[in-house]
Amino acid sequence: MAAQTEPEIVLYDLACTMNVCFSPAVWRIRLMLNYKHIPYTTIFLELPDIEPTLKELGLVLDESASGSKRKYTVPAIQHVPTNTYMMDSAPIAQFLESTYPDPPLPLTSELGREIEGKARVVVGAVFSMSLMPREIGILSPRAQEYFRRTREALLGHRLEDLLDPDKEEQGWNAVSDGMRAVGELMRTHKADGWFVLGARPSYTDFFIAGSLQSARMVDERVFQRTIKYPGYGEIYEACLPYMEKKD
Structure with a gap:
């Protein structure tokens, strides 16, 4: 052995x-x-x-x-x-x-910085609204108490207030064009491969795939809604070989 x-x-x-x-x-x-x-x-x-x-x-x-x-x-x-x-x-x-420089992983690029910056604003807005109040559901009771107390102190209201169906739908509709634009940036080098820079991954790909995997763990519906936009699902699929060890 x-x-x-x-x-x-x-x-x-x-x-x-x-x-x-x-x-x-x-x-x-x-x-x-x-x-x-x-x-x-x-x-x-x-x-x-x-x-x-x-x-x-x-x-x-x-x-x-x-x-x-x-x-x-x-x-x-x-x-x-x-x-x-x-x-x-x-x-x-x-x-x-x-x-550990081998294999190399580009940590930044002009395109990567643009994608990450815009994604934090656009995707971050709907993920905060849709995932934060649902994240509590996968935490232990002790962590739930801490999460609720600290997050509601920042929000100034109950977590559940974020889950108003009409407001949530309005939030997604408001960022739809922005999410599509960020997804198109992800596809800039699609002729060379499905990663942001083409054939090989960069840290920006892991930024995207990590956010999508987080969404999937919290609420599959949020994940599925996001990957309907071109670019997101392709990068997620390309990164799947590096997600096998998750515990």
Whole structure:
């Protein structure tokens, strides 16, 4: 019997009742680990446990570029060979690319920046409206209490207020043209392949596929509604080989 490869990365992920990854930010890193065949193991954390756990690991918050205080969040990783800890998908992606450069993964491009920026505004708006109030349904009771208390404090109203069918439909209709435009940007290099830059994936593809997989885990209907727009489903399908390890 062959010996198992020892993990080089410990990935701290967000727990849900399905015991699989559903966080879009964590999926970006998980896709990258899978693509690069980096051996890793996962530790799932309940929402209320993220801050105390990461503090205990010695992670320290600094101020963001805007001067606001950052928050403890996943993904976080431990690089086992160097006993290095870090969090947030962007610095983790940079670390993984520099430490494991083969196969290469472009982390940014002019087209990728345009897609990500527009998607955060357009797709992010309807995903917040349609997924946030439904996300609570895949959390443990303890995490549900934390999620409701923190999210409703930000919203100023109950999560369920977002689920008014008429308002939700109006929200999707309002961004329809924008979603179609972002999808067409994704298809810029379709003659060369279904990834954003053509034949090979980039971090932008994992940004898109991770968001779509998150939507699928929370509510299949939201996922299906999104992939009806050209571009989204093609990139999701192209990234499926890197989604097999999800726990």
